[in-house]
Amino acid sequence: MKKLLQTLETELADHRKRGTLKDQERVIVKNIGPRHGFGPRVLLKDQGKTPFLCMNSNSYLGLAHHPDLLSAAEQAAHTYGVGPGGVRFISGTTNPHIELEEELARFHSRPAAMIFNSAYAAVLGVLAPMISPETVVISDELNHNSIINGLRLSKPAAKKIYRHLNMAELEALIAMSVGQASRILVVSDGIFSMRGDHAPLAEIPALALRYDDAFDDGILTIIDDSHGVGVFGATGRGTEEYSGAQADLLIGTLGKGFGVNGGYVTGAETIIRYLRQTAPCYIYSNPITPAEAAAATRSVQLADSAEGKERLANLRFLSKRLEQGLMDLEYQIISSDHPIVPIVTGDTKTNREMSEFLFSNHILVTPLSYPVVPLGEDEIRLQVSAAHTPRDIDFLLAVMAEFASKSP
Numbered sequence: 345m346k347k348l349l350q351t352l353e354t355e356l357a358d359h360r361k362r363g364t365l366k367d368q369e370r371v372i373v374k375n376i377g378p379r380h381g382f383g384p385r386v387l388l389k390d391q392g393k394t395p396f397l398c399m400n401s402n403s404y405l406g407l408a409h410h411p412d413l414l415s416a417a418e419q420a421a422h423t424y425g426v427g428p429g430g431v432r433f434i435s436g437t438t439n440p441h442i443e444l445e446e447e448l449a450r451f452h453s454r455p456a457a458m459i460f461n462s463a464y465a466a467v468l469g470v471l472a473p474m475i476s477p478e479t480v481v482i483s484d485e486l487n488h489n490s491i492i493n494g495l496r497l498s499k500p501a502a503k504k505i506y507r508h509l510n511m512a513e514l515e516a517l518i519a520m521s522v523g524q525a526s527r528i529l530v531v532s533d534g535i536f537s538m539r540g541d542h543a544p545l546a547e548i549p550a551l552a553l554r555y556d557d558a559f560d561d562g563i564l565t566i567i568d569d570s571h572g573v574g575v576f577g578a579t580g581r582g583t584e585e586y587s588g589a590q591a592d593l594l595i596g597t598l599g600k601g602f603g604v605n606g607g608y609v610t611g612a613e614t615i616i617r618y619l620r621q622t623a624p625c626y627i628y629s630n631p632i633t634p635a636e637a638a639a640a641t642r643s644v645q646l647a648d649s650a651e652g653k654e655r656l657a658n659l660r661f662l663s664k665r666l667e668q669g670l671m672d673l674e675y676q677i678i679s680s681d682h683p684i685v686p687i688v689t690g691d692t693k694t695n696r697e698m699s700e701f702l703f704s705n706h707i708l709v710t711p712l713s714y715p716v717v718p719l720g721e722d723e724i725r726l727q728v729s730a731a732h733t734p735r736d737i738d739f740l741l742a743v744m745a746e747f748a749s750k751s752p
Protein backbone atom coordinates (compact mmCIF):
# COMPACT_ATOMS: atom_id res chain seq x y z
CA MET A 345 0.00 0.00 0.00
CA LYS A 346 2.81 2.45 0.85
CA LYS A 347 3.94 2.98 -2.74
CA LEU A 348 0.39 3.15 -4.06
CA LEU A 349 -0.66 5.73 -1.44
CA GLN A 350 2.36 7.83 -2.41
CA THR A 351 1.37 7.68 -6.10
CA LEU A 352 -2.19 8.72 -5.25
CA GLU A 353 -0.98 11.60 -3.04
CA THR A 354 1.19 12.83 -5.93
CA GLU A 355 -1.79 12.75 -8.29
CA LEU A 356 -3.92 14.69 -5.79
CA ALA A 357 -1.11 17.25 -5.38
CA ASP A 358 -1.02 17.66 -9.19
CA HIS A 359 -4.78 18.31 -9.17
CA ARG A 360 -4.26 20.94 -6.46
CA LYS A 361 -1.48 22.61 -8.50
CA ARG A 362 -3.66 22.70 -11.62
CA GLY A 363 -6.53 24.19 -9.57
CA THR A 364 -8.81 21.29 -10.50
CA LEU A 365 -9.25 19.94 -6.98
CA LYS A 366 -12.87 20.20 -5.84
CA ASP A 367 -13.56 22.41 -2.82
CA GLN A 368 -14.10 20.68 0.49
CA GLU A 369 -17.69 19.47 0.66
CA ARG A 370 -19.91 21.74 2.75
CA VAL A 371 -21.98 19.86 5.29
CA ILE A 372 -25.58 20.95 5.81
CA VAL A 373 -26.50 20.44 9.45
CA LYS A 374 -29.98 21.94 9.43
CA ASN A 375 -32.67 23.19 7.05
CA ILE A 376 -34.59 26.28 8.12
CA GLY A 377 -38.05 26.96 6.70
CA PRO A 378 -39.10 30.22 5.04
CA ARG A 379 -39.64 33.33 7.21
CA HIS A 380 -40.00 37.13 6.98
CA GLY A 381 -40.64 36.96 3.23
CA PHE A 382 -37.41 35.04 2.62
CA GLY A 383 -37.27 31.43 1.43
CA PRO A 384 -35.58 28.45 3.12
CA ARG A 385 -32.02 28.61 4.42
CA VAL A 386 -29.43 26.02 5.50
CA LEU A 387 -27.01 25.94 8.43
CA LEU A 388 -23.53 24.62 7.62
CA LYS A 389 -21.02 22.73 9.75
CA ASP A 390 -18.38 25.11 11.20
CA GLN A 391 -20.42 28.20 10.23
CA GLY A 392 -22.28 28.62 13.51
CA LYS A 393 -25.84 29.89 13.38
CA THR A 394 -25.45 31.81 10.11
CA PRO A 395 -28.21 30.87 7.66
CA PHE A 396 -27.10 30.46 4.03
CA LEU A 397 -29.17 31.00 0.90
CA CYS A 398 -28.74 28.02 -1.46
CA MET A 399 -28.40 29.20 -5.04
CA ASN A 400 -26.86 25.90 -6.11
CA SER A 401 -29.51 23.27 -5.54
CA ASN A 402 -30.97 21.13 -8.31
CA SER A 403 -34.20 20.90 -6.33
CA TYR A 404 -35.81 23.40 -8.70
CA LEU A 405 -39.37 22.95 -7.53
CA GLY A 406 -38.45 23.07 -3.83
CA LEU A 407 -40.24 19.79 -3.18
CA ALA A 408 -37.74 17.95 -0.97
CA HIS A 409 -39.61 18.95 2.21
CA HIS A 410 -43.11 18.87 0.76
CA PRO A 411 -45.50 17.35 3.35
CA ASP A 412 -47.20 15.08 0.78
CA LEU A 413 -43.85 13.65 -0.32
CA LEU A 414 -42.67 13.21 3.26
CA SER A 415 -45.83 11.37 4.23
CA ALA A 416 -45.74 9.18 1.09
CA ALA A 417 -42.12 8.24 1.95
CA GLU A 418 -42.95 7.60 5.59
CA GLN A 419 -45.93 5.42 4.80
CA ALA A 420 -43.97 3.36 2.26
CA ALA A 421 -41.03 2.95 4.65
CA HIS A 422 -43.41 1.64 7.33
CA THR A 423 -45.09 -0.72 4.89
CA TYR A 424 -42.08 -2.04 2.93
CA GLY A 425 -39.08 -1.22 5.16
CA VAL A 426 -36.29 1.28 4.58
CA GLY A 427 -34.39 -0.74 1.96
CA PRO A 428 -35.48 -2.82 -1.04
CA GLY A 429 -33.58 -5.87 0.21
CA GLY A 430 -32.52 -7.03 -3.21
CA VAL A 431 -32.28 -6.28 -6.89
CA ARG A 432 -35.43 -6.00 -8.94
CA PHE A 433 -35.59 -9.56 -10.27
CA ILE A 434 -34.86 -11.20 -6.92
CA SER A 435 -36.99 -9.67 -4.18
CA GLY A 436 -36.46 -5.94 -4.66
CA THR A 437 -39.61 -5.03 -6.58
CA THR A 438 -42.40 -3.48 -4.49
CA ASN A 439 -45.68 -1.87 -5.36
CA PRO A 440 -44.26 1.70 -5.13
CA HIS A 441 -41.62 0.81 -7.79
CA ILE A 442 -44.30 -0.40 -10.20
CA GLU A 443 -46.61 2.54 -9.49
CA LEU A 444 -43.76 4.97 -10.15
CA GLU A 445 -42.89 3.36 -13.48
CA GLU A 446 -46.54 3.57 -14.55
CA GLU A 447 -46.78 7.19 -13.44
CA LEU A 448 -43.61 8.15 -15.34
CA ALA A 449 -44.79 6.47 -18.55
CA ARG A 450 -48.10 8.32 -18.26
CA PHE A 451 -46.41 11.65 -17.47
CA HIS A 452 -44.20 11.44 -20.55
CA SER A 453 -46.91 9.93 -22.81
CA ARG A 454 -44.93 6.74 -23.42
CA PRO A 455 -45.99 3.07 -23.38
CA ALA A 456 -43.46 2.07 -20.70
CA ALA A 457 -40.82 3.27 -18.23
CA MET A 458 -38.24 1.68 -15.94
CA ILE A 459 -36.41 3.17 -12.99
CA PHE A 460 -32.72 3.04 -12.07
CA ASN A 461 -31.07 4.07 -8.82
CA SER A 462 -29.81 7.29 -10.46
CA ALA A 463 -29.94 9.00 -13.83
CA TYR A 464 -26.21 8.33 -14.11
CA ALA A 465 -26.94 4.60 -13.79
CA ALA A 466 -29.83 4.97 -16.25
CA VAL A 467 -27.51 6.48 -18.88
CA LEU A 468 -24.89 3.75 -18.36
CA GLY A 469 -27.61 1.13 -18.27
CA VAL A 470 -29.30 2.24 -21.47
CA LEU A 471 -26.38 3.14 -23.72
CA ALA A 472 -24.35 -0.07 -23.61
CA PRO A 473 -27.24 -2.44 -24.46
CA MET A 474 -28.55 -0.17 -27.23
CA ILE A 475 -25.15 0.02 -28.93
CA SER A 476 -24.29 -3.00 -31.10
CA PRO A 477 -20.84 -3.47 -32.72
CA GLU A 478 -22.44 -2.19 -35.96
CA THR A 479 -23.72 1.03 -34.35
CA VAL A 480 -22.30 4.47 -35.02
CA VAL A 481 -22.87 6.78 -32.05
CA ILE A 482 -23.15 10.51 -32.62
CA SER A 483 -22.93 12.77 -29.55
CA ASP A 484 -22.95 16.51 -28.70
CA GLU A 485 -19.51 17.69 -27.51
CA LEU A 486 -20.93 19.10 -24.26
CA ASN A 487 -22.86 16.00 -23.22
CA HIS A 488 -22.87 15.08 -19.54
CA ASN A 489 -20.13 12.93 -18.03
CA SER A 490 -22.57 9.99 -17.69
CA ILE A 491 -22.96 9.89 -21.49
CA ILE A 492 -19.20 10.13 -22.02
CA ASN A 493 -18.60 7.22 -19.64
CA GLY A 494 -21.60 5.31 -21.00
CA LEU A 495 -20.00 5.46 -24.43
CA ARG A 496 -16.66 4.29 -22.99
CA LEU A 497 -18.42 1.20 -21.64
CA SER A 498 -19.90 0.34 -25.02
CA LYS A 499 -18.26 -0.97 -28.17
CA PRO A 500 -19.69 0.86 -31.18
CA ALA A 501 -18.31 0.69 -34.74
CA ALA A 502 -17.44 4.40 -34.34
CA LYS A 503 -18.07 7.42 -32.12
CA LYS A 504 -18.56 10.81 -33.72
CA ILE A 505 -18.85 14.14 -31.93
CA TYR A 506 -20.59 17.27 -33.25
CA ARG A 507 -19.99 20.80 -32.03
CA HIS A 508 -22.43 21.93 -29.36
CA LEU A 509 -25.98 22.16 -30.83
CA ASN A 510 -24.60 22.20 -34.38
CA MET A 511 -27.31 20.47 -36.42
CA ALA A 512 -25.50 20.90 -39.74
CA GLU A 513 -22.59 18.91 -38.33
CA LEU A 514 -24.93 16.29 -36.90
CA GLU A 515 -26.54 15.87 -40.32
CA ALA A 516 -23.15 15.63 -42.05
CA LEU A 517 -22.03 12.94 -39.57
CA ILE A 518 -25.21 10.94 -40.16
CA ALA A 519 -24.83 11.25 -43.93
CA MET A 520 -21.15 10.16 -43.74
CA SER A 521 -22.17 7.05 -41.79
CA VAL A 522 -24.40 5.64 -44.55
CA GLY A 523 -22.92 2.29 -45.54
CA GLN A 524 -20.76 2.15 -42.38
CA ALA A 525 -23.36 1.12 -39.81
CA SER A 526 -26.54 -0.85 -39.41
CA ARG A 527 -27.73 1.44 -36.59
CA ILE A 528 -27.19 5.07 -35.68
CA LEU A 529 -27.60 6.30 -32.14
CA VAL A 530 -27.86 10.05 -31.62
CA VAL A 531 -27.46 11.01 -27.96
CA SER A 532 -27.70 14.40 -26.32
CA ASP A 533 -28.47 16.12 -23.06
CA GLY A 534 -31.87 17.86 -23.14
CA ILE A 535 -30.93 20.77 -20.89
CA PHE A 536 -27.14 21.23 -20.70
CA SER A 537 -26.41 21.52 -17.01
CA MET A 538 -23.51 23.96 -17.19
CA ARG A 539 -25.34 26.44 -19.41
CA GLY A 540 -29.11 26.03 -19.06
CA ASP A 541 -29.43 25.90 -22.87
CA HIS A 542 -31.12 22.95 -24.55
CA ALA A 543 -30.80 20.53 -27.47
CA PRO A 544 -32.75 21.55 -30.61
CA LEU A 545 -35.23 18.77 -30.12
CA ALA A 546 -37.53 19.96 -32.87
CA GLU A 547 -34.69 19.20 -35.30
CA ILE A 548 -32.99 16.03 -33.99
CA PRO A 549 -35.94 13.59 -34.43
CA ALA A 550 -36.77 15.20 -37.80
CA LEU A 551 -33.20 14.59 -38.99
CA ALA A 552 -33.35 11.03 -37.69
CA LEU A 553 -36.55 10.42 -39.62
CA ARG A 554 -35.06 11.83 -42.83
CA TYR A 555 -32.13 9.34 -42.77
CA ASP A 556 -33.88 6.44 -41.02
CA ASP A 557 -34.23 4.27 -44.14
CA ALA A 558 -30.50 4.46 -44.87
CA PHE A 559 -29.70 2.13 -41.94
CA ASP A 560 -30.99 -1.43 -41.31
CA ASP A 561 -32.05 -0.66 -37.71
CA GLY A 562 -32.72 3.01 -38.43
CA ILE A 563 -31.71 5.89 -36.18
CA LEU A 564 -32.40 5.85 -32.45
CA THR A 565 -32.51 9.17 -30.60
CA ILE A 566 -31.79 9.30 -26.86
CA ILE A 567 -32.17 12.44 -24.77
CA ASP A 568 -30.99 12.76 -21.17
CA ASP A 569 -33.15 15.57 -19.87
CA SER A 570 -32.21 15.29 -16.20
CA HIS A 571 -32.23 19.05 -15.69
CA GLY A 572 -35.38 19.49 -17.79
CA VAL A 573 -37.91 17.03 -16.40
CA GLY A 574 -40.27 18.49 -13.85
CA VAL A 575 -38.94 21.96 -14.57
CA PHE A 576 -38.89 22.96 -18.23
CA GLY A 577 -41.82 23.31 -20.66
CA ALA A 578 -45.35 24.49 -19.93
CA THR A 579 -46.17 21.60 -17.55
CA GLY A 580 -42.68 20.38 -16.63
CA ARG A 581 -42.43 17.63 -19.26
CA GLY A 582 -39.00 19.00 -20.12
CA THR A 583 -37.20 19.86 -23.33
CA GLU A 584 -39.57 17.64 -25.31
CA GLU A 585 -42.56 19.69 -24.27
CA TYR A 586 -40.69 22.97 -24.79
CA SER A 587 -39.72 21.90 -28.30
CA GLY A 588 -42.91 20.07 -29.28
CA ALA A 589 -41.04 16.88 -30.24
CA GLN A 590 -40.19 13.50 -28.71
CA ALA A 591 -36.99 11.46 -28.70
CA ASP A 592 -37.20 7.67 -28.98
CA LEU A 593 -35.87 7.23 -25.45
CA LEU A 594 -36.05 9.85 -22.73
CA ILE A 595 -33.84 9.57 -19.66
CA GLY A 596 -34.59 11.66 -16.58
CA THR A 597 -33.73 11.97 -12.92
CA LEU A 598 -36.01 12.00 -9.90
CA GLY A 599 -33.29 13.77 -7.94
CA LYS A 600 -33.47 17.31 -9.31
CA GLY A 601 -36.80 18.96 -10.25
CA PHE A 602 -38.79 16.13 -8.69
CA GLY A 603 -36.90 16.59 -5.42
CA VAL A 604 -36.36 12.91 -4.53
CA ASN A 605 -33.72 10.52 -5.87
CA GLY A 606 -33.25 8.00 -8.67
CA GLY A 607 -33.33 7.90 -12.46
CA TYR A 608 -35.48 6.49 -15.24
CA VAL A 609 -35.87 5.81 -18.93
CA THR A 610 -39.12 5.85 -20.83
CA GLY A 611 -39.97 4.76 -24.38
CA ALA A 612 -41.25 1.85 -26.49
CA GLU A 613 -42.48 -1.18 -24.56
CA THR A 614 -40.15 -3.58 -26.44
CA ILE A 615 -37.07 -1.49 -25.64
CA ILE A 616 -37.98 -1.26 -21.95
CA ARG A 617 -38.59 -5.04 -21.84
CA TYR A 618 -35.23 -5.56 -23.59
CA LEU A 619 -33.42 -3.24 -21.17
CA ARG A 620 -34.83 -5.09 -18.14
CA GLN A 621 -32.96 -8.14 -19.48
CA THR A 622 -29.76 -6.40 -20.56
CA ALA A 623 -29.02 -3.23 -18.53
CA PRO A 624 -26.38 -4.22 -15.96
CA CYS A 625 -27.01 -1.28 -13.60
CA TYR A 626 -30.65 -2.38 -13.43
CA ILE A 627 -30.12 -6.13 -13.15
CA TYR A 628 -27.22 -6.21 -10.69
CA SER A 629 -27.88 -3.20 -8.45
CA ASN A 630 -30.63 -2.46 -5.92
CA PRO A 631 -33.35 -0.05 -7.01
CA ILE A 632 -34.21 3.14 -5.09
CA THR A 633 -35.99 2.52 -1.81
CA PRO A 634 -39.78 2.02 -1.69
CA ALA A 635 -39.96 5.30 0.26
CA GLU A 636 -38.13 7.17 -2.51
CA ALA A 637 -40.37 5.55 -5.13
CA ALA A 638 -43.56 6.51 -3.29
CA ALA A 639 -42.34 10.11 -2.76
CA ALA A 640 -41.33 10.37 -6.42
CA THR A 641 -44.75 9.16 -7.59
CA ARG A 642 -46.39 11.86 -5.52
CA SER A 643 -43.95 14.41 -6.91
CA VAL A 644 -44.70 13.49 -10.53
CA GLN A 645 -48.43 13.70 -9.77
CA LEU A 646 -47.95 17.15 -8.24
CA ALA A 647 -46.63 18.45 -11.56
CA ASP A 648 -50.14 18.23 -13.00
CA SER A 649 -51.88 19.83 -10.02
CA ALA A 650 -52.76 23.50 -9.54
CA GLU A 651 -49.96 23.66 -6.98
CA GLY A 652 -47.44 22.23 -9.44
CA LYS A 653 -48.40 24.80 -12.06
CA GLU A 654 -48.14 27.59 -9.50
CA ARG A 655 -44.64 26.43 -8.52
CA LEU A 656 -43.55 26.36 -12.18
CA ALA A 657 -44.96 29.86 -12.76
CA ASN A 658 -43.15 31.17 -9.68
CA LEU A 659 -39.92 29.50 -10.81
CA ARG A 660 -40.14 31.24 -14.20
CA PHE A 661 -40.97 34.58 -12.65
CA LEU A 662 -38.02 34.41 -10.22
CA SER A 663 -35.59 33.15 -12.90
CA LYS A 664 -36.46 36.05 -15.20
CA ARG A 665 -36.22 38.53 -12.31
CA LEU A 666 -32.70 37.25 -11.59
CA GLU A 667 -31.65 37.27 -15.26
CA GLN A 668 -32.94 40.80 -15.78
CA GLY A 669 -31.32 42.07 -12.59
CA LEU A 670 -27.94 40.61 -13.56
CA MET A 671 -28.18 42.05 -17.07
CA ASP A 672 -29.06 45.46 -15.60
CA LEU A 673 -25.84 45.16 -13.55
CA GLU A 674 -24.05 44.39 -16.84
CA TYR A 675 -23.01 40.87 -15.92
CA GLN A 676 -22.56 38.50 -18.83
CA ILE A 677 -25.06 35.68 -18.43
CA ILE A 678 -26.36 32.84 -20.58
CA SER A 679 -30.04 33.66 -20.96
CA SER A 680 -32.62 30.89 -21.24
CA ASP A 681 -36.08 29.87 -20.05
CA HIS A 682 -34.48 27.48 -17.56
CA PRO A 683 -33.76 28.26 -13.87
CA ILE A 684 -30.02 27.69 -14.41
CA VAL A 685 -28.56 31.20 -14.68
CA PRO A 686 -24.81 31.10 -15.42
CA ILE A 687 -22.74 34.25 -14.89
CA VAL A 688 -19.84 33.93 -17.31
CA THR A 689 -16.66 35.35 -15.77
CA GLY A 690 -14.30 33.68 -18.28
CA ASP A 691 -11.52 33.61 -15.75
CA THR A 692 -10.70 31.31 -12.81
CA LYS A 693 -9.52 34.12 -10.50
CA THR A 694 -12.68 36.23 -10.91
CA ASN A 695 -14.73 33.07 -10.50
CA ARG A 696 -13.07 32.30 -7.18
CA GLU A 697 -13.33 35.91 -5.95
CA MET A 698 -17.00 36.10 -6.86
CA SER A 699 -17.93 32.82 -5.20
CA GLU A 700 -15.92 33.72 -2.07
CA PHE A 701 -17.61 37.13 -1.92
CA LEU A 702 -21.01 35.49 -2.20
CA PHE A 703 -20.08 32.97 0.49
CA SER A 704 -18.97 35.80 2.79
CA ASN A 705 -22.46 37.21 2.22
CA HIS A 706 -23.99 33.85 3.08
CA ILE A 707 -24.93 32.77 -0.42
CA LEU A 708 -23.96 29.35 -1.80
CA VAL A 709 -23.19 29.11 -5.52
CA THR A 710 -21.26 26.74 -7.81
CA PRO A 711 -18.07 28.10 -9.38
CA LEU A 712 -17.23 26.10 -12.51
CA SER A 713 -13.81 26.16 -14.15
CA TYR A 714 -11.86 24.02 -16.60
CA PRO A 715 -12.12 21.01 -17.08
CA VAL A 716 -15.79 21.05 -15.99
CA VAL A 717 -16.40 23.83 -18.54
CA PRO A 718 -14.21 24.61 -21.58
CA LEU A 719 -11.06 26.70 -20.96
CA GLY A 720 -11.85 30.41 -20.66
CA GLU A 721 -15.55 29.77 -20.06
CA ASP A 722 -15.41 29.89 -16.26
CA GLU A 723 -18.78 30.63 -14.76
CA ILE A 724 -20.73 30.96 -11.55
CA ARG A 725 -23.78 28.76 -11.89
CA LEU A 726 -26.84 30.06 -10.10
CA GLN A 727 -29.92 27.88 -9.81
CA VAL A 728 -33.29 29.30 -8.92
CA SER A 729 -35.85 27.31 -6.95
CA ALA A 730 -39.60 27.72 -6.68
CA ALA A 731 -39.02 27.86 -2.91
CA HIS A 732 -37.07 31.12 -3.31
CA THR A 733 -38.92 34.40 -2.92
CA PRO A 734 -38.57 37.77 -4.68
CA ARG A 735 -36.79 39.00 -1.52
CA ASP A 736 -34.17 36.22 -1.92
CA ILE A 737 -33.52 37.23 -5.53
CA ASP A 738 -33.33 40.92 -4.62
CA PHE A 739 -30.93 40.14 -1.76
CA LEU A 740 -28.70 38.20 -4.18
CA LEU A 741 -28.84 41.05 -6.70
CA ALA A 742 -27.88 43.57 -4.01
CA VAL A 743 -24.81 41.47 -3.19
CA MET A 744 -23.95 41.20 -6.88
CA ALA A 745 -24.29 44.98 -7.21
CA GLU A 746 -21.83 45.41 -4.35
CA PHE A 747 -19.39 42.98 -6.01
CA ALA A 748 -19.69 44.91 -9.29
CA SER A 749 -18.99 48.20 -7.51
CA LYS A 750 -15.82 46.76 -5.94
CA SER A 751 -14.49 45.25 -9.17
CA PRO A 752 -12.25 47.38 -11.41
Ligand SMILES: Cc1ncc(COP(=O)(O)O)c(C=O)c1O
Pocket residue numbers: 462463464465488490533537568569570571597598599606607
Ligand atom coordinates in the same frame (compact mmCIF):
# COMPACT_ATOMS: atom_id res chain seq x y z
C1 LIG B 1 -27.51 15.50 -17.86
C2 LIG B 1 -27.37 14.77 -16.56
N1 LIG B 1 -27.53 13.44 -16.55
C3 LIG B 1 -27.43 12.74 -15.40
C4 LIG B 1 -27.15 13.37 -14.20
C5 LIG B 1 -27.03 12.54 -12.96
O1 LIG B 1 -28.23 12.54 -12.24
P1 LIG B 1 -28.36 11.59 -10.97
O2 LIG B 1 -27.92 12.41 -9.80
O3 LIG B 1 -29.79 11.19 -10.88
O4 LIG B 1 -27.46 10.44 -11.21
C6 LIG B 1 -26.97 14.74 -14.17
C7 LIG B 1 -26.67 15.40 -12.90
O5 LIG B 1 -25.83 16.23 -12.76
C8 LIG B 1 -27.07 15.47 -15.38
O6 LIG B 1 -26.89 16.78 -15.40
